[in-house]
Amino acid sequence: MKLSTSRLLIINDDGIDAPGIAVLAKAARDISDDVWVVAPISNQSAKSRSMTLREPIEVQKRDERIFAIGGSPVDCALLAFMKLLPQDGKTTLVLSGVNSGGNLAEDVGYSGTVGAAFEAAKIDAAAIAFSQVRPEDGESDIDWSMAEVWVPSLLNDLKDYEMAPGQVFNVNLPDCRTDQVQGVELCAQGRRSCQVELHDLGQYKGRSWYIVSNFSNDDATAEETYLHAVARNFIAVTPLRADNNDLATLNKLKQELG
Numbered sequence: 354m355k356l357s358t359s360r361l362l363i364i365n366d367d368g369i370d371a372p373g374i375a376v377l378a379k380a381a382r383d384i385s386d387d388v389w390v391v392a393p394i395s396n397q398s399a400k401s402r403s404m405t406l407r408e409p410i411e412v413q414k415r416d417e418r419i420f421a422i423g424g425s426p427v428d429c430a431l432l433a434f435m436k437l438l439p440q441d442g443k444t445t446l447v448l449s450g451v452n453s454g455g456n457l458a459e460d461v462g463y464s465g466t467v468g469a470a471f472e473a474a475k476i477d478a479a480a481i482a483f484s485q486v487r488p489e490d491g492e493s494d495i496d497w498s499m500a501e502v503w504v505p506s507l508l509n510d511l512k513d514y515e516m517a518p519g520q521v522f523n524v525n526l527p528d529c530r531t532d533q534v535q536g537v538e539l540c541a542q543g544r545r546s547c548q549v550e551l552h553d554l555g556q557y558k559g560r561s562w563y564i565v566s567n568f569s570n571d572d573a574t575a576e577e578t579y580l581h582a583v584a585r586n587f588i589a590v591t592p593l594r595a596d597n598n599d600l601a602t603l604n605k606l607k608q609e610l611g
Contacts, residue, residue, distance in 0.1 A: 354479050356384060357512040359446040360438065362473075363390045364429045366397045366452065366465025369421045372497055373451035377483060380505040381448055384512050390419045391433040393426060398454075400425045400465040402472060412437075426469035434476055446516065447473035448508075450483030451500045455525045457486070457579040458544050461593065470521045474595040479516035483507075486528040486583050502531045503588060521593040527583040538587040543578025 361381045365374040369392035381388045394413065404427045411423030412432065420437055422429045430447065438445060452466040461467050470480035485500050487493070503526055516522075523542075527534065554562035582589035 354444045354446050354516050354518065355513055356446060356508060359385075359444040360387045360389065361385050362430075362433055362438065362445050362447045363388065363392065364426055364433070364447060364449045364469040365392050366400060366426045366449075366469065368393050368396045369415075369419075371396075371453060372495075373453055373483075373485065373500065376497055376500045376504060377448055377451045380508050383505055384508055387443075388418065389433065389438060391422060391429045391437055392420075393429060394421045394423050397425050397465045398452075399463045400427075400468060401463050402427050402468040403465075404428055404431065426465040427472045430469050430472040430476075434473075434478070445473075445478055447478055447480035448483070449473075449480060450485075450524075451497075451504060451526075452482070452484035453487070453495055454484065455486035455579070455583065456482065456484040456523060457525055457583065457589075458542060459549075461523065461542055467521075467523060467593070470523070471593075471595045474519045474521050477518040479518060479520045481511070481522045481524060483524045483526070485526045488528050496530075499526050499529070499531055499534075503534065507537070507588070507590075519595065521595065523579075523589075523591045523593050525579055525583055525589040527586045527588065529586045533586050534588060535586045536588070538582040538589055540582050540589050540591055541578050542591055542593070543580055 363378050367373060374392055378390055403425045405424045410428055413421040415421055422432060449466045449469045456464040456467050467482045470482040473480040483504055485495055487495055550566040552564045552566055554564055579589045
């Protein structure tokens, strides 16, 4: 399936009114006249592949092809494919993001942005997840001009690439000026050299309180990975698989225990 000939479905996890999704939708409309937006009403960051079970899900129709969903990014994908998009057999390709903050290394397992892409892969669509790395202090506002310049460029480069059903690309844009980008680097996921931060908020009404914060640094454990690429001002692109099978271990167990 190709971007240039597919219906394009835009999803995110930051919420339908987030600035990143507006950037992605605009870029998508530059290459297609069949663009749909189905995104959460509120922020659903770090919801991974969470879905709403046995509870009603609100659907707000904001425009002919724009829907806000009272649920997770996966809920958005399911409702889009099963109810909201035309059931005319046309190929649909998912674009997820642009996320406010990188989805690097371990983030991939937590990310609702990537979770929506994996849900598309599960139903044999294809997907590209986009994320913009935040400034190093973790507090400063993102300069969206990076995504405004490079997301359309990347989509244009990929518009005639034949993505296979079930295929997912994860794209991370570095935190730098647009003219400082060194290029596009195809790389592996990799890992950080630290764990997530956990802050003790103390006692209140006899109970202990904690808050999970960010990773304390983005030091890569290996070269040719997301973290290593964006640290050098490269746009990192990685093909991912929704298949979690460890076939090497499976075959070893069959040989030794089977």
